[in-house]
Amino acid sequence: MNIRLVSDSSGNIYPDQTPLVYSAPMKVVTMQKEYVDNDDLNVPEMLSELKQYKGKSSTACPSVDDWLQAFGDSDIVYGVSITSNLSGCYNSAMIAKAQYEEAHPEKKVFILDTLSTGPEMQLLLEKYDELIKEGFGFDQIVSKIKEYLKKTHLTFMLSSLDNFAKNGRVNPVVAKAVGVLGIRIVGKASDEGTLEPMHKCRGERKGLVQLLETMKALGYKGGKVRLAHSYNPEAAENFKDMILSVFPKASIKTVLNRGLCCYYAEEGGLLVGFES
Numbered sequence: 592m593n594i595r596l597v598s599d600s601s602g603n604i605y606p607d608q609t610p611l612v613y614s615a616p617m618k619v620v621t622m623q624k625e626y627v628d629n630d631d632l633n634v635p636e637m638l639s640e641l642k643q644y645k646g647k648s649s650t651a652c653p654s655v656d657d658w659l660q661a662f663g664d665s666d667i668v669y670g671v672s673i674t675s676n677l678s679g680c681y682n683s684a685m686i687a688k689a690q691y692e693e694a695h696p697e698k699k700v701f702i703l704d705t706l707s708t709g710p711e712m713q714l715l716l717e718k719y720d721e722l723i724k725e726g727f728g729f730d731q732i733v734s735k736i737k738e739y740l741k742k743t744h745l746t747f748m749l750s751s752l753d754n755f756a757k758n759g760r761v762n763p764v765v766a767k768a769v770g771v772l773g774i775r776i777v778g779k780a781s782d783e784g785t786l787e788p789m790h791k792c793r794g795e796r797k798g799l800v801q802l803l804e805t806m807k808a809l810g811y812k813g814g815k816v817r818l819a820h821s822y823n824p825e826a827a828e829n830f831k832d833m834i835l836s837v838f839p840k841a842s843i844k845t846v847l848n849r850g851l852c853c854y855y856a857e858e859g860g861l862l863v864g865f866e867s
């Protein structure tokens with residue numbers, strides 16, 4: 592039996608990671624160029640080109656074909672998608688699932704609308720992998736992953752919401768209040784799967800302190816943590832140390848955001864997926 596894990600590229604998928612995950616790429620689009628968020632994308636180059644670029648930029652979710660390619664010819668596909676409240680990604684995955692299952696009635700696809708993104712999706716992919724290795728069947732895995740989703744959360748620290756506002760994914764008034772030099776916004780993915788800013792902090796140090804407080808308020812007690820940063824390894828490292836000083840046994844791993852998350856989290860952004 593051939594089983595595959597799939598995700599859209601907001602899950603920050605790398606070719607050498609475990610578990611192995613097949614990615615359906617998001618796109619970052621300008622009038623001049625389309626950046627496909629796959630293994631070949633040079634993210635620093637994209638970010639520096641976008642900095643120079645004066646026109647509008649936007650993003651696009653994976654097409655139905657992108658998802659079908661990620662499914663390959665697997666007998667069973669388990670996947671995760673970015674929140675359906677900010678992207679057409681889940682919808683596109685569901686169309687792909689319907690086409691795939693119609694063409695191959697013996698095959699099965701389940702895609703979870705995570706109402707989140709980035710490192711929370713990473714935790715969910717790791718859980719699928721564990722459940723598969725434990726030998727559970729399709730229906731059990733589907734019900735167990737939905738249960739696990741109730742225990743996983745996403746918080747963030749960002750220094751700009753410009754690209755969110757430009758793309759109509761956050762209120763421009765809220766975004767403007769954040770874009771002041773040195774201000775960090777700390778918030779979470781809401782229960783509805785939207786961006787919920789919660790605290791404005793002066794400077795990164797205070798931002799990180801607030802980030803940890805926010806995790807604790809959401810029920811963090813030393814479970815798994817997955818960090819994803821946009822070219823800010825110092826913040827990720829400091830934050831890891833802060834968590835470990837309170838919860839010395841926590842399992843913490845850090846990755847670099849790929850294209851889509853770097854575009855929205857912007858320079859220095861830190862995303863935190865964790866278990867309550």
Ligand code: X90
Nearest residue numbers: 650651652677678679780785786855
């Ligand atoms: O379909 C598309 O064009 C993609 C749109 C994606 C919009 C959201 C990207 C979020 C990236 C930023 C910080 C965390 C926010 C959490 C909200 C659920 C990561």
